[in-house]
Every structure is written in C-alpha cells, then in structure tokens.
Amino acid sequence: MTIIPPLTIPTIFQPLIQAWVAWFTTTFVSLPISTFLVWWDVPRCMFGFLFKERPKVILITGADTNIGEKFALEYAQLGNTLGLLSSDKYKLDRLANECNKRGAQALSLHCDISNLELLRETVEEFINERPIDLLVANISQNDIIQDGETRWEDMFEQVIVTNINGIIGVIMSTYKRMQDKGKGQIAIVNPTASHFSIPQMIYHNMTKSALLSFSRDFRYLARRHNINVSIISPGLIDTPITTKALLPISNFRFFFASSNSLAFITKIQLQQGNFEITWPFLEMLPAYAYQTLPPRILNTITDFVGVISDFVAGIDGAWV
Numbered sequence: 001m002t003i004i005p006p007l008t009i010p011t012i013f014q015p016l017i018q019a020w021v022a023w024f025t026t027t028f029v030s031l032p033i034s035t036f037l038v039w040w041d042v043p044r045c046m047f048g049f050l051f052k053e054r055p056k057v058i059l060i061t062g063a064d065t066n067i068g069e070k071f072a073l074e075y076a077q078l079g080n081t082l083g084l085l086s087s088d089k090y091k092l093d094r095l096a097n098e099c100n101k102r103g104a105q106a107l108s109l110h111c112d113i114s115n116l117e118l119l120r121e122t123v124e125e126f127i128n129e130r131p132i133d134l135l136v137a138n139i140s141q142n143d144i145i146q147d148g149e150t151r152w153e154d155m156f157e158q159v160i161v162t163n164i165n166g167i168i169g170v171i172m173s174t175y176k177r178m179q180d181k182g183k184g185q186i187a188i189v190n191p192t193a194s195h196f197s198i199p200q201m202i203y204h205n206m207t208k209s210a211l212l213s214f215s216r217d218f219r220y221l222a223r224r225h226n227i228n229v230s231i232i233s234p235g236l237i238d239t240p241i242t243t244k245a246l247l248p249i250s251n252f253r254f255f256f257a258s259s260n261s262l263a264f265i266t267k268i269q270l271q272q273g274n275f276e277i278t279w280p281f282l283e284m285l286p287a288y289a290y291q292t293l294p295p296r297i298l299n300t301i302t303d304f305v306g307v308i309s310d311f312v313a314g315i316d317g318a319w320v
C-alpha cells in the first residue's frame with residue numbers, strides 16, 4: 001500500500017528542474033571531484049609511464065588501414081610481436097612486411113570479424129602460442145554509404161554485427177586468456193561520437209554508445225583480474241571516413257588531427273593506464289557538453305544538428 005504518493009511536477013516544468021539539477025551536480029559534485037582527480041592522476045600517470053611493464057605481444061584488429069595501421073606502426077619495434085587482424089589480406093600482408101622491416105615480428109591474421117566462429121579460432125590460435133599483453137580492439141562499420149543504392153534502413157545488421165558482436169567477440173576471447181595469465185590491457189577504440197553525434201549516423205551512434213557503456217562496466221569487472229581497460233576515443237581525425245561523411249565540419253580540415261599523432265598520444269596514455277583517451281581534445285568538448293544537457297534540450301539540439309547536416313550534405317533524410 002502506497003502511503004506517500006510519488007512526488008512529481010507538471011511535465012512542462014521538468015526541463016527547468018533538470019537544468020537546475022545539472023547546474024547543481026556540476027557545481028557541487030563534478031568540479032570538486034575533478035579537482036581532486038587532477039592531484040590523484042599526476043602521480044598515477046607518472047608511475048605508470050615510468051614503471052609499468054611495456055607490452056610486448058600486441059593484437060590489433062582493423063589493422064590494415066588508417067587508424068589501425070598507424071597503431072600497428074607505432075608498436076612495430078624490435079622485441080614486439082604483433083598480431084594484425086583485418087579482412088583485406090593484401091593490405092594486411094603489406095603492413096606486416098613494413099612492421100617486420102622495423103624490427104617487430106608481425107603476423108597477418110586474415111579474418112572477417114562478423115564471422116564469430118572464425119574470429120574466435122583466429123584469435124585463440126594467435127594467443128595460444130603467445131601470451132598476449134595488449135589488445136587494441138579497433139574495428140568499425142558505419143552507416144554512411146552514399147552509393148545511391150544502399151538504404152540506411154537495411155544496414156542495421158551489418159553495423160551491429162561488426163561493431164558489437166565482432167568487437168565484444170574479440171575482447172572476450174582475449175580477456176579469458178588474460179585472466180589465466182593474471183594481467184593484461186584491453187583498449188577499445190570508440191569515437192567521441194559515442195557521447196553525441198549527428199542523427200544521420202543512427203546505427204553507428206547506437207553501437208558506439210553501447211560500447212561506451214560496456215567499457216565502463218567492463219573496466220570495473222576486469223580490474224579484479226589485474227586487467228586494465230581503456231577507451232581510445234578519436235575525435236576529428238584526418239582519414240577517409242571524415243572526408244566521405246560530409247559532416248558539417250568536414251570542410252574545416254585544420255581542426256583535424258593526423259592518425260599518426262593519435263597513435264603516438266595513445267601509446268603514451270595507455271602506458272599511463274588512462275581510461276578515456278581523447279584526441280584531439282579541445283575540438284571535442286562540445287560532444288561532452290551535449291551530454292550534460294537535460295533530455296528535452298538534447299532532443300531539440302539533435303533536431304537542429306540533423307537539419308544542418310541534411311542541409312550541408314544536400315541529402316534529404318538519412319545518408320543513402
């Protein structure tokens with residue numbers, strides 16, 4: 001029996017209350033805790049960078065091009081063993097040769113990540129022989145296909161299978177082996193768009209938001225096995241994805257960072273054991289700001305950003 005009726009206020013006043021709650025938590029929770037974290041993070045990062053063991057056996061997925069390729073080259077050095085996994089055998093072999101020339105021992109692991117059985121076999125075959133230190137889980141499909149034929153309504157399976165099943169599949173195969181070993185590090189490449197993005201990338205945004213939530217919980221669960229989980233969160237990176245996408249910002253290339261700089265910064269921050277590695281940082285502050293907005297305002301901004309994107313891309317509706 002309910003004794004006190006649930007407290008509420010009329011719906012029209014709720015956005016205002018939400019805004020005050022956001023202000024209150026920013027002022028009295030976020031700012032004090034962030035200030036404390038700065039003092040905590042300085043010695044933590046220095047300790048990680050100076051004393052943590054450097055990874056020697058590294059598995060990188062989505063390695064054959066752009067961001068994944070630059071990660072592979074960043075870790076390609078004498079004494080390192082690299083497993084490079086992707087679906088394009090020709091590009092993979094070329095990259096493996098380049099890494100070998102730099103002194104690493106690189107193996108090309110040819111596999112379509114949407115085939116979960118094959119993925120498990122390929123990953124386990126690599127890991128069984130070489131106890132893995134670091135996994136960089138970097139595969140992505142997005143729904144921005146503008147070939148005039150593909151409809152975005154039909155793309156959900158391809159995007160979800162690759163971005164969720166494929167990524168979680170590769171992570172879990174690796175995680176179990178790291179548990180046996182009692183240590184390891186897993187880095188999940190997940191764009192800043194997981195916080196907020198244009199509505200035309202509907203399945204991409206949905207899968208990336210899901211991965212963000214997964215990573216947060218997974219970090220907690222993995223820590224008890226001495227396994228460190230990070231998110232590598234690229235912002236505006238100069239690769240074909242951002243040229244093709246016709247995002248409202250795509251023409252302002254001076255805002256974009258190179259994949260090389262992302263790989264360099266990421267390697268340092270992974271060594272420090274940071275959780276969310278965002279690069280470039282400043283340009284992506286709006287994405288974080290959106291997250292703090294009350295739902296009603298966020299919905300309005302989503303409409304506004306959607307209209308601008310349609311207008312800039314010259315496309316009526318989604319990216320088809």
Ligand SMILES: NC(=O)c1ccc[n+]([C@@H]2O[C@H](COP(=O)([O-])OP(=O)(O)OC[C@H]3O[C@@H](n4cnc5c(N)ncnc54)[C@H](OP(=O)(O)O)[C@@H]3O)[C@@H](O)[C@H]2O)c1
Pocket residue numbers: 061062063064065066067068085086087088111112113114138139140141162189190191192193233234235236237238239240241242
């Ligand atoms: N570029 C940017 O500006 C930017 C910005 C923010 C975030 N990101 C994120 O960074 C990551 C990489 O971006 P990118 O620009 O390097 O992407 P990309 O050029 O599209 O590369 C994606 C990689 O995933 C592989 N891949 C896709 N589907 C696969 C499948 N079913 N099986 C095996 N491999 C598959 C591709 O290999 P194949 O060539 O063999 O298909 C390729 O190596 C993504 O998570 C993306 O969301 C990028």
